[in-house]
Amino acid sequence: MSVPNGWTLAPVGGPRPGSPTWDRAEVVENAPVGDRHYRMRLAAPTITASARPGQFVMVSVPEETSVRAVLPRPMAIHRRHPTDGQVEIVYGVRGVGTQALSQVPVGGALQVVGPLGRGFDLAPETRRLLLVGRGIGVCSLMTCAEDAVAAGVEVTAVVSARTRDALVGASDYRELGISRLIEVTDEEGDSDPHTVGALLRDALDEAPAQQVLTCGSERLTALCARLADRWAATLQVSLEAHMACGLGYCHGCATAATTAASESALICADGPVFAVRREGRVSARG
Amino acid sequence: MSGRTGSTSPTLTAGPRHGAGHVGGHLTGPAPAAGVGPPARPTPEDARARFFAPDPARVTADLSVRLGSLLLDSPVMPASGCFGPELEGLLPMDRLGAVVTKTVFSAQRGGNAAHRLSETGMGMINSVGIPSPGVPGFLRDVLPRYHATGRPVVVSVGGLRPEEYAEVAEELGDAEYAALEINVSCPNLEHGGTEIGADPEAVARITREVRHRAGGRPVWVKLAPMVASVTEVARAAHRAGAEALVVANSYPGMVVDPGTGRPVLGNTVGGVSGPAVKPLSLRLAWLVAQAVPVPVIGCGGVSTAQDALDYLRVGAAAVQVGTATFARPQAMAEIVRELDDRCAGAGVAKLPELVRPGGDHEDATTPTRHPGRSADDRPSRGNG
Numbered sequence A: 001m002s003v004p005n006g007w008t009l010a011p012v013g014g015p016r017p018g019s020p021t022w023d024r025a026e027v028v029e030n031a032p033v034g035d036r037h038y039r040m041r042l043a044a045p046t047i048t049a050s051a052r053p054g055q056f057v058m059v060s061v062p063e064e065t066s067v068r069a070v071l072p073r074p075m076a077i078h079r080r081h082p083t084d085g086q087v088e089i090v091y092g093v094r095g096v097g098t099q100a101l102s103q104v105p106v107g108g109a110l111q112v113v114g115p116l117g118r119g120f121d122l123a124p125e126t127r128r129l130l131l132v133g134r135g136i137g138v139c140s141l142m143t144c145a146e147d148a149v150a151a152g153v154e155v156t157a158v159v160s161a162r163t164r165d166a167l168v169g170a171s172d173y174r175e176l177g178i179s180r181l182i183e184v185t186d187e188e189g190d191s192d193p194h195t196v197g198a199l200l201r202d203a204l205d206e207a208p209a210q211q212v213l214t215c216g217s218e219r220l221t222a223l224c225a226r227l228a229d230r231w232a233a234t235l236q237v238s239l240e241a242h243m244a245c246g247l248g249y250c251h252g253c254a255t256a257a258t259t260a261a262s263e264s265a266l267i268c269a270d271g272p273v274f275a276v277r278r279e280g281r282v283s284a285r286g
Numbered sequence B: 001m002s003g004r005t006g007s008t009s010p011t012l013t014a015g016p017r018h019g020a021g022h023v024g025g026h027l028t029g030p031a032p033a034a035g036v037g038p039p040a041r042p043t044p045e046d047a048r049a050r051f052f053a054p055d056p057a058r059v060t061a062d063l064s065v066r067l068g069s070l071l072l073d074s075p076v077m078p079a080s081g082c083f084g085p086e087l088e089g090l091l092p093m094d095r096l097g098a099v100v101t102k103t104v105f106s107a108q109r110g111g112n113a114a115h116r117l118s119e120t121g122m123g124m125i126n127s128v129g130i131p132s133p134g135v136p137g138f139l140r141d142v143l144p145r146y147h148a149t150g151r152p153v154v155v156s157v158g159g160l161r162p163e164e165y166a167e168v169a170e171e172l173g174d175a176e177y178a179a180l181e182i183n184v185s186c187p188n189l190e191h192g193g194t195e196i197g198a199d200p201e202a203v204a205r206i207t208r209e210v211r212h213r214a215g216g217r218p219v220w221v222k223l224a225p226m227v228a229s230v231t232e233v234a235r236a237a238h239r240a241g242a243e244a245l246v247v248a249n250s251y252p253g254m255v256v257d258p259g260t261g262r263p264v265l266g267n268t269v270g271g272v273s274g275p276a277v278k279p280l281s282l283r284l285a286w287l288v289a290q291a292v293p294v295p296v297i298g299c300g301g302v303s304t305a306q307d308a309l310d311y312l313r314v315g316a317a318a319v320q321v322g323t324a325t326f327a328r329p330q331a332m333a334e335i336v337r338e339l340d341d342r343c344a345g346a347g348v349a350k351l352p353e354l355v356r357p358g359g360d361h362e363d364a365t366t367p368t369r370h371p372g373r374s375a376d377d378r379p380s381r382g383n384g
């Protein structure tokens, strides 16, 4: 994932997250949603209690399976249910690991490490928030909506996907009672940045969002950068990288090419959320 | 094995080691949007807390091992690059034999281009390329955090030129460490890390130079696996004064993305590790253990106590655990505890009695033929 031309990544502000823990989390639910995703609910009270918006967990693939997938899978914390001590992830079945995860029965247990990474920094002064997610990227944003709605912030969310069946998160946003939900898909032809941009300008030009948070698409990140410019809003993006440790010691997840003396930021420990800034502009907050 | 459910499960405050930094957070609702930290409340219980909780019912065996001049509490320690102080609070470290640092270079290095790692069949490949803070940065920011684990610290030393190894040892000076581990074998350095490890002369020279600067402390050599004769390199290292040999590093390899048809790794090639390499490194450990009279530390694909025992039974004195820690941060402690349990199950109090073929009642895999024939590792032999 690269940043739009003329923009750079910087660490997000806000408090340092607490230390992670791990659990043998019981699988409370593991059911298909739409035509390609699974929603998995895990009993992990300590992780649920301390997870902040935009953080993720590492879910280990059960060792009993024949594939012996040695690397845990990074998954955004999609929902927190603190009263039940449960977190939800939503995942797409892509390769051997997520395939094996989709086979884990309710009542099974998975090793989960988390909460991990630096999540989104929601500024206390923010009254209007825009969340723009595509595909499974929506999952990283949902916990922001949880907190923002609870704090009385006006939330506008875009969910984008290839097809209607692949849309993630619309029902969650509705359940949370956000102010405005915009669903766009490739099959309906309204998911291109031009159209989404027009929809958002229509919706928000009068009372613009002060913060824009995005995940899942470079083209939408570029759109968000233009909108942030237009509204003098700040922008944060959640990035992906292949990971091994998720904690910052294996150095496997550096953001960009580097052979220079200093290493670029680690997605797992310095991110996955980064502030996107205009090159050369100093701003107090992501 | 991880669920030590029999133990009474104290709340957070019971475990002195994990309390630090484990922000509990509230149970009643998600944190408010504003950047306020969650209130510090006791963390409710989870499997990690239970794993850390003292268990009066657990019987511990004497797992101590002697590696040259060092006496370690257990034969289990991390492999370089697959461990960090970040694991504090996730992995009980009190019974690790030692902790091993990521390889340190003299100059500050940034490491290889992304994409740096990928999963492979029963393993993984990495081309992290050893980003390093340089020795001053290491001494200032990194080494103290390793000492905070309370375990003997083994510093892994690297170099892109033979002289760089000595420079690192020199710059480390009299900083506190238990041993140096010379990494002659990382397969993914820009300039021939592999060549250094394949050349017995170079390995001997580096070993001598580093020893002269180690202030009398032990120097280990971690061997490269893909060399014409691992025993020849092992003998060279031994003659040059290595006190123990780590066998072995990851295996040079590459992976092509079926979609793009191009190598997956930014560096094109990388090191293969994990369960897939265990039979390969087990054989090398067996060969080296017979070829040299110094302790061998087995490394490659260890993820269970059985894996560790396999290495010990072919002649290794200790093991290092790498890839397994990624999916199970507590893996090394689980291995130590299972070794305890296996000793208890076999009615023995000390590790060597368990390692002895047949020493472990439960273990049906004891080799009937003791690996006793003289080592000859020419590729044309013994692989039919």
Ligand SMILES: Cc1cc2nc3c(=O)[nH]c(=O)nc-3n(C[C@H](O)[C@H](O)[C@H](O)COP(=O)(O)OP(=O)(O)OC[C@H]3O[C@@H](n4cnc5c(N)ncnc54)[C@H](O)[C@@H]3O)c2cc1C
Pocket: A056, A071, A072, A073, A074, A075, A076, A077, A089, A090, A091, A092, A093, A094, A095, A096, A097, A098, A099, A136, A139, A140, A239, A240, A241, A242, A243, A272, B118, B119
């Ligand atoms: C911070 C973060 C949050 C994520 N959140 C979600 C989420 O909420 N839902 C979801 O479906 N996916 C999410 N992903 C992507 C998810 O981790 C991968 O889709 C998943 O690891 C693929 O595993 P697999 O077994 O299907 O694929 P395989 O092809 O078997 O995977 C092989 C290796 O590549 C890694 N890998 C493959 N694709 C990706 C990728 N896109 N990102 C990172 N690693 C990858 C795997 O982890 C594994 O180590 C997230 C990734 C990151 C970094």
Ligand SMILES: Cc1cc2nc3c(=O)[nH]c(=O)nc-3n(C[C@H](O)[C@H](O)[C@H](O)COP(=O)(O)O)c2cc1C
Pocket: A244, A250, A252, B079, B080, B081, B082, B102, B103, B126, B128, B130, B156, B183, B186, B222, B248, B249, B250, B271, B272, B273, B274, B275, B277, B299, B300, B301, B302, B320, B321, B322, B323, B324
């Ligand atoms: C991500 C990663 C980083 C590594 N970094 C180093 C290193 O800095 N120095 C070194 O000597 N070996 C390094 N290794 C190799 C391991 O120490 C070990 O020799 C190898 O992974 C085999 O053990 P395993 O199968 O248990 O992982 C690294 C391995 C991995 C997977």
Ligand code: FES
Pocket: A242, A243, A244, A245, A246, A247, A248, A249, A250, A251, A252, A253, A254, A266, A267, A268, A269
């Ligand atoms: S995944 Fe290990 S450092 Fe980020």
